[in-house]
Amino acid sequence: MKKNVLAFDFGASSGRAIIGSYENGRLVLKEIHRFPNYPLEENGTLYWDIDYLFEQIKIGIRRATDEYSIDSLGIDTWGVDFGLLDRAGQLIKRPVNYRDPRTQGILAEAEKYMPLKDIYQQTGNQMMEINSLYQLLAERQNNPEFDQVATILFMPDLFNYLLTGKIVAERSIASTSQLVNPRNGRWDEKVLESFAFSESIFPPLVSSGKPLGMIKKDIGLPPIKVVNVCGHDTASAVVSVPCNQEFLFISCGTWSLVGTELARPIINEKAYNYNLTNEAGINHTTRFLKNCTGLWIIQEVKRNLAELGRVYSYSELANLADDASEFKCLIDTDDLTFIAPGNMIQRIQHYAAKTKQAIPQTDGELVRCVYESLAMKYKYCILEIIDAVGKEFDTVNIVGGGSQAEILCQMVADASNMRVSAGPVEATAIGNISVQLLAEGVFKDVKEVREWIKELIAVKSYFPSTKKREWDKEFSKYQQLLKSGEKANA
Numbered sequence: 109m110k111k112n113v114l115a116f117d118f119g120a121s122s123g124r125a126i127i128g129s130y131e132n133g134r135l136v137l138k139e140i141h142r143f144p145n146y147p148l149e150e151n152g153t154l155y156w157d158i159d160y161l162f163e164q165i166k167i168g169i170r171r172a173t174d175e176y177s178i179d180s181l182g183i184d185t186w187g188v189d190f191g192l193l194d195r196a197g198q199l200i201k202r203p204v205n206y207r208d209p210r211t212q213g214i215l216a217e218a219e220k221y222m223p224l225k226d227i228y229q230q231t232g233n234q235m236m237e238i239n240s241l242y243q244l245l246a247e248r249q250n251n252p253e254f255d256q257v258a259t260i261l262f263m264p265d266l267f268n269y270l271l272t273g274k275i276v277a278e279r280s281i282a283s284t285s286q287l288v289n290p291r292n293g294r295w296d297e298k299v300l301e302s303f304a305f306s307e308s309i310f311p312p313l314v315s316s317g318k319p320l321g322m323i324k325k326d327i328g329l330p331p332i333k334v335v336n337v338c339g340h341d342t343a344s345a346v347v348s349v350p351c352n353q354e355f356l357f358i359s360c361g362t363w364s365l366v367g368t369e370l371a372r373p374i375i376n377e378k379a380y381n382y383n384l385t386n387e388a389g390i391n392h393t394t395r396f397l398k399n400c401t402g403l404w405i406i407q408e409v410k411r412n413l414a415e416l417g418r419v420y421s422y423s424e425l426a427n428l429a430d431d432a433s434e435f436k437c438l439i440d441t442d443d444l445t446f447i448a449p450g451n452m453i454q455r456i457q458h459y460a461a462k463t464k465q466a467i468p469q470t471d472g473e474l475v476r477c478v479y480e481s482l483a484m485k486y487k488y489c490i491l492e493i494i495d496a497v498g499k500e501f502d503t504v505n506i507v508g509g510g511s512q513a514e515i516l517c518q519m520v521a522d523a524s525n526m527r528v529s530a531g532p533v534e535a536t537a538i539g540n541i542s543v544q545l546l547a548e549g550v551f552k553d554v555k556e557v558r559e560w561i562k563e564l565i566a567v568k569s570y571f572p573s574t575k576k577r578e579w580d581k582e583f584s585k586y587q588q589l590l591k592s593g594e595k596a597n598a
Contacts, residue, residue, distance in 0.1 A: 115540035125168030128541035155202035182337030187284030232386030240285035264339035281339035283388035347539035360510025367397020408452035428472035483519035507535035531567035
């Protein structure tokens with residue numbers, strides 16, 4: 109059986125169109141289009157440039173069909189963001205970027221509608237100001253056109269709508285919104301009622317792995333079948349974890365998602381206190397995880413250095429970090445200081461001064477600081493996951509772009525005192541492609557998919573080195589750093 113499927117993978121900083129050519133158990137990946145994805149600032153608000161992004165989809169489809177006969181396509185994106193349609197089915201305005209400051213401090217406002225603990229009890233979602241629920245609340249407060257809203261579409265659903273005209277909400281992307289009850293898989297009536305949002309604006313929820321429809325004739329593209337893949341990029345990435353036993357994963361890109369896959373959600377006092385999230389995975393599984401800042405800070409540091417005339421590749425930055433002194437400075441990568449675009453170098457140095465640590469001066473010291481801090485935060489989250497689940501693990505599966513960073517993978521092995529299995533690098537695209545192949549009948553279930561990926565992809569293993577004692581000592585300091593930050597923000 110031969111199949112050619114097209115995966116669009118939108119990250120928070122770039123997008124790609126990748127052809128997956130499957131034949132006789134082999135998979136050949138070919139990236140046929142790549143493009144940047146940066147916020148557009150207009151009148152003080154950060155937006156996604158939806159017209160530009162949709163044009164990139166069309167370019168990708170044209171390039172793909174120039175070379176291949178395409179059986180289907182699927183789209184995954186980052187979570188929480190959405191577009192708003194009016195009653196005529198037109199976008200009211202560009203989708204707002206989750207890094208826009210409109211939701212800063214909004215949890216206090218949300219508490220007036222419903223206690224945060226009750227919101228967690230209903231949705232099982234990690235409390236984050238960027239969640240769709242709070243973005244919608246901010247939108248209603250700030251947008252005089254909100255009464256025109258007839259439909260909310262999360263980003264992959266919005267792109268699918270622009271291609272097919274079909275309005276649905278795929279479960280994995282909807283589950284990032286803090287609007288879905290993970291126990292029954294429906295829009296949560298109590299949350300909608302408490303916040304006075306009409307259920308009519310939320311589309312029917314559908315599961316991944318089913319065809320949505322054909323590309324409309326009127327947009328001048330070939331009539332390709334569009335499949336509802338796991339619309340949330342992390343859900344797609346988790347499909348590709350090459351393991352059929354219980355596993356820990358770190359899906360490492362601009363964001364890092366640290367967690368495990370469960371048969372059912374965990375919503376209790378411990379999960380709430382740890383601020384762990386329950387999101388939908390393939391076949392009604394639960395991705396029980398913590399959202400953390402990932403390579404975003406490294407990406408911004410790289411950009412800042414380039415602006416100063418010091419242009420490095422990521423491998424060159426890693427080499428500089430490898431030569432730098434260990435544990436000179438640690439940062440809380442999830443501190444609000446680091447969330448927005450800007451001069452990340454100055455922010456790291458200011459954070460070091462504020463917390464009375466040695467200030468990173470060289471380029472290598474800056475990058476090493478971020479990598480060590482990421483490894484510490486991953487360990488911190490892994491310990492929370494293990495405690496909440498009540499199970500031990502001996503391996504961490506790092507998938508996505510971060511699996512290429514050998515220095516980071518070794519640091520995670522040393523920090524966690526676990527084996528690290530790194531790969532696949534193209535985890536999200538492979539997961540997207542795999543769900544399309546499931547829809548095409550190539551595989552019978554996800555277990556078969558993961559066994560295939562295990563044979564297909566060469567993963568690299570990293571083992572704890574002799575530096576465990578140093579990492580344990582520094583981790584104790586890191587925990588105190590986080591506690592100090594929590595007190596300062598209280």
